[in-house]
Amino acid sequence: MQIPPLDDHARDEALQQLDGLVKPVGALGRLEHLAAWLCAAHSQVPPRPLDDVRVVVFAGDHGVSASGSVSAYPRHLTAAMVRVFLAGESGVNVLAREVGAHVRVLDLAVDDPLDDVPEPVRRHKVRRGSGSIDVADALEPGQARQAFDAGTTAADTEIDDGADLLIPGDMGIGNTTIAAALVASVLGLPADDVVGTGTGVDDDGRARKVAVLDQALARAAADDPFAALTSLGSACAAATVGFLVRAAERKVPVVLDGVFPCAAAVVAREVAPGAERWWVAGHRSTEPAQAFALKALGLEPILDLGLRLGEGSGAVQAVPVLRNARAVLAGMGRLADLG
Structure with a gap:
């Protein structure tokens, strides 16, 4: 590209x-x-001026979260949080309102039909959930490319509607495990270096995450970006990659959020070298995988507030700095x- x-x-x-x-x-x-x-x-x-700021939250469930061993929260919270986003009551909703940013939620793989929510949140559904990466590929053949294309469409939609600045957000129990897997795979790092506490697991929980990731990295064959997304990623990760690549292609600046968008950015740079020039890092996450991703991308975070919420919430807080x-x-x- x-x-x-x-x-x-x-x-x-x-x-x-x-x-x-x-x-x-x-x-x-x-x-x-x-x-x-x-x-x-x-x-x-x-x-x-950066008057029109758009946050797109890519939502999806991850099979690796089904056992409950990698997160302090249950898997069904993903679907519940989609409803909170649509009600305008999530962290990123509140923070986005303070800077005049618009928030859109895209369901790529939430393991819930979401029949009670408006159609726009469902239009990019690739699948329901994903494979548990320690024992199976996350996606079926072709689904990574399908999700990537959904992400490019999402970027085109926001840019065609007048976006001056884009922010990819994320929602999905198990996201930090997926992000760590992608960073470890692309950068050739061991599991123990990239795994953090995610939603707040204790030392035993972190050890379980490391064990899961060790199994995933030993199992997966990820010799190119789409193979990595298929084996170790998710539909929402692949869509975020497409979103980032399309923004760079169309010369629209992007503010990266925490570990999940930064992991997608590492993959996106493999798909489209040079795209990273169009991105800045909004904040420094507490997750070690993000630190490795930022170093690889050559990006220095604008803010360092100890945040680990995700959703795009940290990147939104960097918008006033860019405006200043x-x-x-x-x-x-x-x-x-x-x-």
């Missing part, structure tokens, strides 16, 4: 203008680099104009 480059000329012009503002050179730190990144993405100085970065370049006076 051909990923367009960012505009280095616009970046250089932005950095030059930032040095000439009414402040010491470099005094606004990361804000200056973020402003220059936005200019490179928009090919103009100052960059366009733009405002600095667009509104500050110039040293040359001082009397």
Whole structure:
């Protein structure tokens, strides 16, 4: 896939203008680099306003959660949380309202028919649930590509509707196990290095997650991105990969959230090298797999608040920082104009 480059000329012009503002050179730190990144993405100085921010929460169940050994919460909570999103009462709903962002939920593989929810949440259903990755492939042949295409469609829908900035969120009990599996597989890391506490499991729970992941990595043959998604991923992971790739293809900036979107980003970079230039990391998760993913992607999180909720909730909180970065370049006076 051909990923367009960012505009280095616009970046250089932005950095030059930032040095000439009414402040010491470099005094606004990361804000200056973020402003220059936005200019490179928009090919103009100052960059366009980030007025229309869209969060797309990819929802799905994971077979690895069926035994209850990898999460502090039961599997049926995934479907319950979809209903909470639609009621506007989840963490990401509340935080998104504070920054004027819109939240959409896409059901890729929730193990519930969700007959009582509006049709838009069901339109990308690939399957119900997935295989337990320690003993079976997560997806059937062809389903990873089907879910990937659903993700590209989701990105196209938001971009065609005017999105200035995209945020992929996630919901699914067992998500951190799937994310750790993908990061370990793509980056060649052992299970014990990438497994965290997820929803808050204790030391025994973490040990069970490591054992599950050891079995999954020993079983799976993941020699290309779609093989990894099929063997160790999920429909919502594959859809997130498609979402990220399409955003980069269409030159729309993305703010990554926690471990699950960052794991998908590692896979997406394998599908479309260079796509990572169009993404920034919204926050630092407490999950070790995210730290490995960010290092591989060359991304430094904007915020570090000890968050582990998911849903897109951390990335949403980085939006005001990006808006402030733009405002600095667009509104500050110039040293040359001082009397």
